[in-house]
Amino acid sequence: MCGIIGYIGNKNAVEITIEGLKKLEYRGYDSAGIATLINGKIHTVKCKGKIKKLEALIDEKLKRTKIAIGHTRWATHGKPSNENAHPHCSGGIALVHNGIIENYAELKKELKDNGYKFISETDTEVIVHLIKKYRDKMPLEEAVRTAVSQLKGSYALVIMDEQEPEKIIGVRMESPLVVGVLEDEKFIASDVPAFLNYCSRVIFLEDGEMAILKKNEIKIYDLKGEEREKKPISITWTASMAEKGGFKHFMIKEIYEQPRAIADTIRGRVLPDGSKINYEEWGLTKNELSLIKKIYLVACGTSYHACLIGKYMIEKIAGIPVEVDIASEFRYREVPFEKDSLLIAITQSGETADTLAALRYAKKSGIKTLTICNVLGSTASREADAVFYTHSGPEIGVASTKAFTSQIVALYIFAFACSITRKNTSHMIHKKFLKELFLLPRMAEEVLKLDDKIQQLAKELYRKPNFLYLGRGLNYPVALEGALKLKEISYIHAEGYAAGEMKHGPIALVEEGFPVIFIVSDDPYLEKTLSNIEEIKARDGFIITFSSSKRDKLKKLSDRFIYVEGLNSYLNTVLFSIPLQLLAYHVALLRGCDVDQPRNLAKSVTVE
Numbered sequence: 193m194c195g196i197i198g199y200i201g202n203k204n205a206v207e208i209t210i211e212g213l214k215k216l217e218y219r220g221y222d223s224a225g226i227a228t229l230i231n232g233k234i235h236t237v238k239c240k241g242k243i244k245k246l247e248a249l250i251d252e253k254l255k256r257t258k259i260a261i262g263h264t265r266w267a268t269h270g271k272p273s274n275e276n277a278h279p280h281c282s283g284g285i286a287l288v289h290n291g292i293i294e295n296y297a298e299l300k301k302e303l304k305d306n307g308y309k310f311i312s313e314t315d316t317e318v319i320v321h322l323i324k325k326y327r328d329k330m331p332l333e334e335a336v337r338t339a340v341s342q343l344k345g346s347y348a349l350v351i352m353d354e355q356e357p358e359k360i361i362g363v364r365m366e367s368p369l370v371v372g373v374l375e376d377e378k379f380i381a382s383d384v385p386a387f388l389n390y391c392s393r394v395i396f397l398e399d400g401e402m403a404i405l406k407k408n409e410i411k412i413y414d415l416k417g418e419e420r421e422k423k424p425i426s427i428t429w430t431a432s433m434a435e436k437g438g439f440k441h442f443m444i445k446e447i448y449e450q451p452r453a454i455a456d457t458i459r460g461r462v463l464p465d466g467s468k469i470n471y472e473e474w475g476l477t478k479n480e481l482s483l484i485k486k487i488y489l490v491a492c493g494t495s496y497h498a499c500l501i502g503k504y505m506i507e508k509i510a511g512i513p514v515e516v517d518i519a520s521e522f523r524y525r526e527v528p529f530e531k532d533s534l535l536i537a538i539t540q541s542g543e544t545a546d547t548l549a550a551l552r553y554a555k556k557s558g559i560k561t562l563t564i565c566n567v568l569g570s571t572a573s574r575e576a577d578a579v580f581y582t583h584s585g586p587e588i589g590v591a592s593t594k595a596f597t598s599q600i601v602a603l604y605i606f607a608f609a610c611s612i613t614r615k616n617t618s619h620m621i622h623k624k625f626l627k628e629l630f631l632l633p634r635m636a637e638e639v640l641k642l643d644d645k646i647q648q649l650a651k652e653l654y655r656k657p658n659f660l661y662l663g664r665g666l667n668y669p670v671a672l673e674g675a676l677k678l679k680e681i682s683y684i685h686a687e688g689y690a691a692g693e694m695k696h697g698p699i700a701l702v703e704e705g706f707p708v709i710f711i712v713s714d715d716p717y718l719e720k721t722l723s724n725i726e727e728i729k730a731r732d733g734f735i736i737t738f739s740s741s742k743r744d745k746l747k748k749l750s751d752r753f754i755y756v757e758g759l760n761s762y763l764n765t766v767l768f769s770i771p772l773q774l775l776a777y778h779v780a781l782l783r784g785c786d787v788d789q790p791r792n793l794a795k796s797v798t799v800e
Contacts, residue, residue, distance in 0.1 A: 194221045194266035194586065196288050196369070197386040198350045198360045201377025201407045205260035206250060212379075212386035213243050213262045218435050220586035221264035222272035222569060226250070227279040227286035228260040229357050234286045238277035258407075261350050261360065263288035266586055267568035269296070270313025280317045282308070282324040284354035285332075289316040290382055291346035291367040292583060294460035299342065319349065332356050333404065336363060337415055345459060350380055360405040363415075364397040366452075371395040371403050371410060373424045378405040384427065385434035393424040443589035443681070443787045447773050448640060451633040453584035453594040454766070457601045458629055466627030469609045475578030476562065482613035486530045487512055488559075490519045490550040491538040494592040494676065495599060498538055500669035501765050502603035509617075509625075509762075510610035519546040522553070529559050536606075537563045540587060540595040542570020551576060564602045566595050580606070589788045591681050593773050596673065597636075597766045604629065604762055628759050632766060639756055639770045646771055649736065649752055650778035656707050659686040661772075662694055663711035664721055666765050670711050674772035681787045682780035691724040704732035709775075710750075711768050714741035715761050725749045738771055740764055 195216030199208045209226050224246045225238025230253065237249050243264070263278035269292075270276040278288040293299075296315035299322060304310065308321045319339065326335035332353045340347070346366035353359075362369050362380045372379030372391035379387035380403060384394060395412065397403055401420065404411045412420045429438055439445040461473045471478050487506060489499035496518055503514040517525070519537070523546060535554035539547045542565040551572060554561050563576035566584050573579040584598035605626075612622055653659075659678060663671035672688035679686045689698050691710070702708065708728045712721050718741060728735055729749055737750040740758030747753045756771060758764040780787045 194290065194382075195264040195386065196262070196290055196348060196350055196380070196382040198261040198362070198380040198405070199377070199387075200259045200360050200405055201374070202258060203377065204255055205257050206255045208387075208390070209260040209262040210243065210247060210250075211389070212381060213264050215385040215388070215431075215435075216264055216381075216383060217243065218588060220588070221266050223265045223267075223274070223277035224263065225265075225277045225279055226260055226262040227281070227352060228254055228257040229352065229354065230254065230257055232354055232357060234281055234284055234352065234354055236279055236281060236286060238279065239274050240272050240277060259352065259357065259360065261286060261288050261352055268292055268581065268583055269315045271569045276312045276314050278316060280312065280314065280320045282320040283327070285320055285324050285327060286352045287316070287320040287323065288350050289319060290348040291365070292456060292459055293318060293343055293347065294345040295343070319343065319347070323351065327353070327355075333361065333402070333413075334417075336361055336402065337417060340365070340415065346456065348382055358406055362397065362403040362405065364401055365399050366455075369397045369403075371397065371405065373410060375408070377407055378410055380405060383434070383437065384429065385431055388429070388431055388434050392427050394427055395422050395424050440781075441589065441777075441787050443591055443593065444777055446587055446589050446593045447770065447777065449585065450594045450597050450770060451636040451640075453582075453598050454601055454636055455633040456583040456585070457598045458605070458632075459583070461605055462626050462629060464627075464630055466623040466625070466629070469605065469612060469626070471609060474562070474580050474606070474609060478613050480560070481610050483532050484512055484534045484610065485532040486534075487514045488522075488527070488533060488535040488554070489514060489516045489538065490522045490535065490547060492519050492544055492546055494596045494673060495538040495540060495547075497669045497673040497676070498596055498599035498603065500672070501600055501666060502536075502607070504666045505603055505607040505762050506610065509607040510614060511616050512610060517550070519544070519550040523549040527557070529554070529557050533559050535559050535561045537561065537572055537576065538565075538599055539563065539572050540566045540592055542567045542572035548572060548575070564599055566598070590790055590793050591677055591776070591787070597769055600766050600769075601629070601632070625760060625762075628763060631759060632763055635757065635759060635767055636770060639767050642754060642756070642771050643774055645754060646774045647778050649754070650775060650782055652752075653707055654682075654779045654782040657685065658701065658706065659684060660694075660698055660701065660706070660708045661686060661688040661711070662691040662708060662724060664691045664717040665713075665715065666761055667711040667713060667717075667768065670765050670768050670772070671709070673769060674709060674711070674776070677773055677776035678779060680793060681776055681790045682783050682785055683791070684779065691721055694724055695727065699727065699731070702728055702731040702733045706733045708733045708735055709772075710735065710737045710739075711772075712737055712739040712741060712746065713758065713761050713764050714739070714743075718743065722746065722749070738768055740767075
């Protein structure tokens with residue numbers, strides 16, 4: 193997945209396509225490629241690495257064509273390589289793809305049995321062979337509709353065919369695709385900035401729509417072949433705004449991408465009815481998981497907070513003892529590893545130096561290792577014995593948001609994967625909790641609707657010099673993460689504490705108007721947390737409560753109360769994290785801070 197651009201018209205198509213790919217570089221990528229038609233034949237150029245490398249490979253004759261498609265790839269299936277780069281071709285058809293095909297393994301086996309040869313490790317190559325299979329029997333548009341009807345997952349597809357050189361086809365399902373409309377030329381891309389320099393009249397495709405682009409014409413159909421009337425709209429975004437999808441910053445864009453990121457982390461890993469987990473996704477067999485006696489979770493920063501949540505989940509759900517360590521400390525410990533232990537290293541980038549050192553230390557000690565990571569082909573994914581990719585997509589903002597919530601979801605799935613191998617709870621309980629996972633993306637969308645209310649809260653709080661975040665149980669790590677988000681992008685001093693520890697020191701800070709943020713679930717901790725709130729109230733602290741409980745007493749004690757509709761206590765950690773991210777963002781914005789690149793911080797910490 194990453195960046196898509198296609199062009200058909202009267203201008204230099206390759207030049208426009210390359211320029212469009214450069215406009216999408218902000219998304220991050222590991223390889224790039226283009227396909228065009230010369231004398232009725234598809235020609236592709238693609239390579240691992242940056243667009244500059246791609247440009248050096250392009251022959252001058254390719255620059256005289258009037259139709260082209262291009263792609264920057266951020267690997268999800270198959271390592272970054274020339275072979276895995278897009279476009280993929282089959283029998284005169286070229287295709288680029290964003291998204292994840294869940295059932296590609298079954299389709300690939302079927303196609304191989306029918307004699308199709310595969311040269312890549314990608315899920316995408318399955319699609320182009322499938323279209324070719326049907327293209328031999330029917331027109332291109334019908335072949336595309338028939339092929340995509342067999343796909344499970346998400347996709348944005350852009351397709352060219354030697355037999356129909358006057359058109360480009362685009363199809364969208366749960367992955368963005370937008371068409372640019374001019375009188376004698378048409379564009380199609382994953383994001384508006386790819387063609388904004390040329391065109392500002394656009395049609396945003398909806399899920400289940402197909403666009404047929406000719407230089408003088410555009411038609412939109414549903415996947416049954418029924419035509420849809422859609423008129424172009426004019427956008428007024430600047431190029432900078434377009435890169436961010438109309439949002440002011442990457443951070444807020446990525447906060448709003450969380451429903452999609454969560455869905456992609458779940459996709460293909462659990463059956464929608466909660467009846468089964470795909471163990472192959474973990475790189476560990478059911479038997480290997482059943483033999484684990486102890487787990488070590490190691491990470492840095494935000495990922496460390498995900499580890500703390502994971503400890504609660506794994507111990508409670510699977511009954512396996514868990515130790516959590518900050519990676520920079522773990523690497524210097526002389527750990528007496530127990531037999532049949534597993535070390536899980538969690539890292540968004542897969543390149544965090546301290547986490548890699550902890551991973552290598554465990555491997556040297558003979559302990560099996562697993563990494564939960566967002567970047568395919570990263571050092572952690574290569575060096576660990578097994579890897580689980582979160583598939584949350586490129587995260588540009590330095591302060592982690594969607595990567596964090598995706599890590600929580602990954603740990604939730606892992607905890608149940610371990611529990612099922614031990615048969616320590618009933619199948620019905622497993623099924624119930626796993627089924628609730630599929631409600632999470634929609635619930636995250638509901639939480640995002642609190643944004644206006646949180647903006648108002650930020651206006652009340654942004655001048656405060658200190659904050660205290662408190663939670664119990666699973667909400668304690670959420671409090672830590674909420675405090676970290678505020679301090680790293682707004683530069684306000686903030687501390688996260690276990691609410692029960694508040695009396696052992698932090699309460700000394702509380703005075704009139706001192707902001708204390710409570711994260712409260714409707715769970716067995718509720719009564720004890722109410723006592724902590726009363727202790728702050730007695731000292732005239734300013735109490736802000738985020739809660740999945742509507743208890744009257746909770747509302748009365750709070751100066752500001754924000755209800756967050758919840759699921760189970762494990763998944764509520766995701767739902768509570770989102771409004772805390774929004775609060776940090778809006779406070780930082782009001783203080784004039786650079787939220788995407790806060791001072792002194794880096795996205796990937798590759799030094800000790």
